[in-house]
Amino acid sequence: MTFKSENKIKILVFPCGSEIGLEIHRSLKFSAHIELFGANSIDDHGKFVYQNYIADIPFYSDHQFIPALKKVVNTYGIDAIYPAMDSVITKLASFQTELCCKIITSPFETTEICLSKLKTYQILENKIKVPKIYKTIEEVSQYPVFIKPTVGYGSRGAKKVNDKHQAQQHISEYTDSLICEYLPGKEFTVDCFTNKNGSLLFTEARERNRVVNGVSVNTFRAKENQTTFQEIALKINENLIFRGAWFFQVKLNIQGDLVLLEVASRLGGSSSLYRNLGVNFALLSVFDAFDFEVEIFKNNFNIELDRALDNKYKVDIIYDIIYVDFDDCLILEQIVNIDLIRFLYDCINKKKKLILITKHKHNIFDALKEYKLENFFDEVIHLKPDDSKYKYMIKTNSIYIDDSYQERKIVYQKLGIPVFAPDAVESLI
DSSP: OOOOOSSOEEEEEETTTSHHHHHHHHHHTTOTTEEEEEEOSSOOTHHHHOSSEEOOOOOTTSTTHHHHHHHHHHHHTOOEEEEOSHHHHHHHHHTHHHHTSEEOSSOHHHHHHHHBHHHHHHHHTTTSOOOOEESSGGGOOSSOEEEEESBOOTTTTOEEEOSHHHHHHHHHHSOSEEEEEOOOSOEEEEEEEEOTTSOEEEEEEEEEEEEETTEEEEEEEOOSOHHHHHHHHHHHHHHSOOOEEEEEEEEEOTTSOEEEEEEESSOOTTTHHHHTTTOOHHHHHHHHHTTOOOOOOOOOSOOEEEOOOOOOOOOOOOOSEEEEOOBTTTEETTEEOHHHHHHHHHHHHTTOEEEEEEOOSSOHHHHHHHTTOTTSOSEEEEOOTTSOGGGGOOOTTEEEEOSOHHHHHHHHHHHOOOEEOGGGGGGGO
């Protein structure tokens, strides 16, 4: 695989297909200062997202993991590794010297504490409110309780249990777990950024309104007084040494007090809410890691994030010419189809030829001018209503986009080239 380089900072993200790895990609892909590489142990969505993709990295628990990463660092001239999973963060932080590149995270001691909820609570229990911990099931005086792994992330192994029998069953399956008091109130993530000097430059809470598999899929800026969240952030920052993006989660107990759930020495997957207000945690963390002075400001409008599964595709066709229809395809109800335009601009970037082929009832050049597309196409073919489009198309390295089923069917039968309805163009982007 050949990679381009123009003296940019080369950042390797691992594992690149995790929720965090995908957010790092979204955060850094437009930076003129960074060349992104993605690596994985198992192929996942990262393969579809990262242009510079490296597969078959041993699992982080494998004894060949560090040697394999070191080889990648040397082969591609990687300047820094951006770990994108909690356990990987701690592992790489401990091998920074051997890897001969920067690891974009907080110091090893901090990452190790954050990896363990028990260690986190022990460090912070006299500074902020942490949940009550029961040493054994027999100590539990009131149900429900919440059981979660000492080391873990997301919702893996975490469960609300309503009685002793459920607790015993869950503990038998997840032996290294904490039995915590149940917190019934709202849950918040507080996104933070600490610079190289230890100064807390940013902290703001967002409500975790809907959570799926431990991931906040609907979140918005907390309506509660942010001062309390900031006070907690300052106390955590005073007792743990952070560098770059980090976050903590808190939840309201029955008395309405904020109680700590966890602290993580990385950016949150849904911190993209603040990225869209102007606070790009991944980019700030990279610049800070390379000892640049950074500052933060954000827009102040209300914003809500809702996440759902997205689609990415890989197709095995080669094409240099794109034929595209106009009415009800490029133009939908008198507005430009921006999804199709996005694809066509991508084709322009790749030096492909764009040909508009249409049976538009009026002067097509007037219509193109109306939509500010008069110089967009390499060629415009304007046909009469009873003419056949395939007669004016070549079948070598070509594709055809049209909303009309009959038009697509005829072109496919006559020329045998791939044809796409507007809704299928997403497979080409």
